[in-house]
Amino acid sequence: SQKIEQNSEALNIQEGKTATLTCNYTNYSPAYLQWYRQDPGRGPVFLLLIRENEKEKRKERLKVTFDTTLKQSLFHITASQPADSATYLCALAEGGYQKVTFGTGTKLQVIP
Amino acid sequence: GAVVSQHPSWVICKSGTSVKIECRSLDFQATTMFWYRQFPKQSLMLMATSNEGSKATYEQGVEKDKFLINHASLTLSTLTVTSAHPEDSSFYICSARDPWTSGDYTDTQYFGPGTRLTVL
Numbered sequence: 638s639q640k641i642e643q644n645s646e647a648l649n650i651q652e653g654k655t656a657t658l659t660c661n662y663t664n665y666s667p668a669y670l671q672w673y674r675q676d677p678g679r680g681p682v683f684l685l686l687i688r689e690n691e692k693e694k695r696k697e698r699l700k701v702t703f704d705t706t707l708k709q710s711l712f713h714i715t716a717s718q719p720a721d722s723a724t725y726l727c728a729l730a731e732g733g734y735q736k737v738t739f740g741t742g743t744k745l746q747v748i749p
Numbered sequence: 750g751a752v753v754s755q756h757p758s759w760v761i762c763k764s765g766t767s768v769k770i771e772c773r774s775l776d777f778q779a780t781t782m783f784w785y786r787q788f789p790k791q792s793l794m795l796m797a798t799s800n801e802g803s804k805a806t807y808e809q810g811v812e813k814d815k816f817l818i819n820h821a822s823l824t825l826s827t828l829t830v831t832s833a834h835p836e837d838s839s840f841y842i843c844s845a846r847d848p849w850t851s852g853d854y855t856d857t858q859y860f861g862p863g864t865r866l867t868v869l
Contacts, residue, residue: 671857680755680842680860681793726792737783737858741792 639664641740643727649746650717658712658743660727665738667729670703670710675724675742684725685712717747751777751847755861762833763869769829770864772843778823779845783858784816787840799826833868840865 642661650656660670669688673681687694687703687710694701700713714721724742752775762768772782780801785793797807797818805818815837817829826845830837844858 673860678840678863678865680753680844680863683857683859686857736795736798738795739793 639738641665641727641729641738643725643740644743645741647744647746649748652717652719652747652749654717656714656717656721656745656747658725658727658745660710660712660740662708662729665708665729665731667705667731670701670727670729671737672699672701672710672712673726673728673739675726681726714745717745719747719749721745722747751845751857751859753843753845753859753861755843755864757864758862759865759867761867761869764834765832767829767831768833768866769827770841770843770866772826772828772845772861774824774845774847774859777845777847779826779847780823781846782820782826783844783846784818784826784828785842785844787842787863793842796828830866833866835868838866838868
C-alpha cells in the first residue's frame with residue numbers, strides 16, 4: 638500500500654541549530670514533493686516544492702533535498718528560531734493535476 | 750502570493766442543522782479546489798475535489814449527500830454539511846490550486862485558514 642511517513646515524534650532542538658525533518662514514501666512515483674508549515678488551528682502554508690529531477694532546492698534558511706532512489710526527502714531549517722516552531726507536512730503528487738497526498742507531519746519545537 | 754479565504758472561521762451548531770462553509774480564492778482563479786478534514790494531531794484527509802462547473806469528486810468513504818460541494822465560480826467553492834451530528838465536529842480546510850507558481854507549471858495548492866465546526 639502507499640504510505641508517506643514523517644517522524645512521528647516531536648523534534649526538539651536548540652535555537653541556532655539546524656533542524657532536519659524526514660519524509661519517506663513507499664509505492665509512489667512522485668513527480669514532485671512539497672513542504673508545508675502548519676500552525677495550531679490554521680491551514681497549511683506552502684513553503685517549497687521540489688521536482689523529481691531536482692536534487693536540492695533552497696529558500697532563505699530552508700533547504701529541501703529529494704532522493705528518488707532512497708524515496709526520501711529531507712527538509713532543513715538552518716539557524717533555527719523559536720518562531721520556526723510548528724508542524725511541518727510533506728506532500729507529494731504523482732503528476733500534474735493528480736491528487737496531492739499529505740504525510741502525518743512532524744512537530745518541531747525550537748527551544749530558546 | 751496566492752490568498753485563499755474561508756468563512757466562517759468557526760461555527761457551533763445544534764445536531765440536525767446544516768452548515769455552509771465558503772472558500773474563496775482572492776487573487777487568482779481556481780478551476781480546482783479541494784476540501785480536507787483534519788482531526789486533532791492527525792494529518793489532512795482529502796474529502797473531495799471540486800472543479801468549477803462540474804460535480805465534485807468524492808474520496809472513498811465520504812458521503813456525497815452529507816457533504817454537499819458546489820463550485821459555482823472560478824473563485825468560490827462551498828461545502829455544506831447537512832444534518833450535522835457531533836461526529837462531524839472537526840477542522841475543515843479548503844485549498845485552491847494555482848497551476849502557475851513562479852512562472853512554472855507546478856500545481857501548488859494554497860490553503861485557507863480553516864473552519865472549526867462544533868456540533869452540539
